[in-house]
Amino acid sequence: MLTFEEGIDIVQEIGQIATVEAARRLFAEKLAPEQLDRIAGFENPAVLLKIANAIAMCQPDIVFINTGSEADRQFIRDLALEKGEEEALPMAGHTIHFDLKQEQGRIIDRTYYVANDKELVSSLALRMSRPEALDTVRKGMVGIMRGKTMVVGFYSRGPAGAPVSNPAMEITSSAYVAHSAELLYRNIYSEFEKEVRHLDHFYTNIHSEGLNRPEDLPDARVLMDRAHRTTYAYKCTYAGNTLLLKKGNHRFSVDRSVYERRGEELAEHMFITCMETPGGRLTGIAGAAPSGCGKTTTAMAGDHFIGDDLAQIWIAEDGTVRSVNPECGIFGILEDVNREGDPVLMRCLREPGTEVIWSNVLIDANGVPHWTGNGEPPPERGCNFQGPWEQGMKDEKGKTVPISHPNARCTLASKALSNYSPKAEDPAGVETRVITYSGRDSDTMPPVWEARNADEGVVIGACIVSAATATEVGAKGVKRAPWANAPFIPGSLADYMDAQFKFFNSEKIDSDKRPIMAGLNYFLTHEARGGEGKKLLGEKRDVKVWLSWLERRSHHDMAAIETPIGFIPCYEDLEKLFKERIDKVYPRDLYDKQFSLYIDNIVKRIDLQLEAYGKEENLPPQLFKVLQSQHAELMALRDKYGPIVTPELIESCKSVN
Structure with a gap:
């Protein structure tokens, strides 16, 4: 069985912020006046303590409270370009993000469930004890956002008001992750605490990409604390490891359906x-x-x-x-997406008017994305997930390097699709x-x-x-x-x-x-x-x-x-x-x-x-x-x-x- 709230809350143990008063003092110290105003109306103690302890643990230089306004979205887009996490492409609203060459998918060998002693964990997954997880997060995340901007977003995983939706916070130093969250989830900044009251729970996600270097990737970790519904991820870039609102929080929702709402x-x-x-x-x-x-x-x-x-x-x-x-929104695999089989999606990808984040495709000399199976003439050369590319090139093992990675993706809002309901x-x-x-x-x-x-x-x-x-x-x-x-x-x-x-x-x-x-x-x-x-x-x-x-x-x-x-x-x-x-x-x-x-x-x-x-x-x-x-x-x-x-x-x- 799973007992919620059992054991220490790792982020609070590290951050040592235990009261709302202490949280507000930290906000006053760390947040600019405009950002402080944005958090001032929040009253839920659990929400305030999670944010405050994330700040105390990660130690960012700047904290940005994302309200979901168009101005805030543009700030995040600009920050992603400024940091180099994304690059603008010629088609308006299109950007390209490249993950580390060695991290093109979920790092299942470095992904753990934080478990208390008596908790059963799937035989298909990795387990980490709470004391070990505390030590791992302390070593990996304390001070990891120094010199960076922490973006705090408030989302609903499902339409607000639905009985099975789940409110969740995404706290990250990655503008690419924050940008993706704005396309894939419903920002409910003004309604967040109302939804928390309605559903009596929320999820918290804390992520930092660190220095984003290949040599750091062996030390990357994704930890999911089931009892406290909090995820931790660091030194990783691929959205499946960093956009914790997605599969990280999906796991918490599976727990909820099995251990709180079984049969319902x-x-x-x-x-x-x-x-x-x-x-x-x-x-x-x-x-x-x-x-x-x-x-x-x-x-x-x-x-x-x-x-x-x-x-x-x-x-x-x-x-x-x-x-x-x-x-x-859609975080969709691109391989074999083409006009014959996927005409609706292809119109969004190839015609102006849709905001798209591309990842791990090939970008040709004209700034046009290409991928395996798109049904179009491939370019002779370009830049893809492993660097400069040209047709027929081989990797260090003599294997042909494909035009795009098999896990290349596109991220866009569902409302862009003509058959969206x-x-x-x-x-x-x-x-x-x-x-x-x-x-x-x-x-x-x-x-x-x-x-x-x-x-x-x-x-x-x-x-x-x-x-x-x-x-x-x-x-x-x-x-x-x-x-x-x-x-x-x-x-x-x-x-x-x-x-x-x-x-x-x-x-x-x-x-x-x-x-x-x-x-x-x-x-x-x-x-x-x-x-x-x-x-x-x-x-x-x-x-x-x-x-x-x-x-x-x-x-x-x-x-x-x-x-x-x-x-x-x-x-x-x-x-x-x-x-x-x-x-x-x-x-x-x-x-x-x-x-x-x-x-x-x-x-x-x-x-x-x-x-x-x-x-x-x-x-x-x-x-x-x-x-x-x-x-x-x-x-x-x-x-x-x-x-x-x-x-x-x-x-x-x-x-x-």
Whole structure:
């Protein structure tokens, strides 16, 4: 279990500011008159003590209280340019930020949960005791902001007023981090204490990039103090390690959903989008996928975009499941973003009018960003994440240096997207009728399948398998990625899984509005289905069809074929949807390749999960019951029809639902 407020608060232990009076004395000493006026109206003791102790610990020369006004935003933009954290590009509102060459993703080997003695920490994460964390932060962060400006921002992770939003402070010496926060989160300076009173908690994030030198990177640390909902990060630059409002605070939200609100809300690594039928019906869809596995593409395939990365989900009083996006912007991976697959996003990136922070792309001699897979002619040379670049250049190991890093990103406000939905700012959230889970699977699962019940749906999420992506420094190979949320589950997997089963089986959900749960897989290759080459069987635009089928299923508008892994589409329905939604012919032979069950591969996948989960403690028995039942059904089907079973064969022996 997790006990909040247990143990010393590290920043207060170091800062030694224990009273509101002492905090105000420090503010009077350290803040310029205008900045002092901005903090004078704050009254919450916990908020004031966090800010004061952060100042006492980090010792900045200047403290800037960011109110979110346009003048304050411009100050932050200018500071980022002045410090060299960003450089202006020719297109108005566009800047480029380069992370350290050695830090192009989350530093998972230097990221720790601060834990009290009896607290369980995920088996997939690193743990640090509170005394060791105190010593680590003291050595790493005391005085780290001398000569720097500390920016203090006040944000809501979700629309203000939503029951699952989380107020949070970002305290940083990085203008790039502060600039990113202004694009990605809702600045609620004037409403911050009201939200804290309403929700009875807030998160605190303290970061400094230090001297920003490669030789300092081995000493970089990211620490998350779960009991005091405070993160610490230093000597790092990549946003996944520094913009602690994002995945750092997402972890705290996962804790909140598991240990305070179990069975009532979820904090997930999910996109949120809405599909619209010709008759005008809107259906909310939320879906999990590890970074680099098509999450942004799926979100953008919806008719009304809400978010591409995180979701706060709850059961409303009317029995509906509802979702809000903690963010109001995109920190999106750029690789393979192009006009064919991502026309809406490309308009923002290539046409004037959108504020964009680029990171780790190539900038050519004309100041134009380029990246791998953009579908445009590449330049001969430029500057990218590792320095000067030219076509064909090799690194020290003789490996070709790509035009951009696989984890190159763009940061922009969601309101810039033409399909952005005003519903994203509704504190009542979006009614969510479909939940999806996907990874990178080249040879096993079909493009889409629907769970037969909530338990099977939770197990789809638990069994995501993905190729390692560029978001994690040092990660490689194929690995399990439970719920695409495993790196962000602070406590035991057993507790998190139990929360999933309780939520989706909750009797509080109206039976007619219970979300369907499904798997998605965009990465099947020709060679995995009897052809040649690693080219994908489908296209990016097919995503709209898979989502449309799930939308129809959630309203009981289409039948499906029952299989041991769940329901799969009927060919006639897909043929019609391909024509209606993307004006594409969908041949029967392609359907057979995509939706035939390759039983040996699926059984091998199930065995992988049974072996891995068998090493965990106290897991809910439903997981093993579902996997063992599917295993038995698949083997029976194999005994009857062989290792490859077409939808036609399945349909001949199973009921159509």
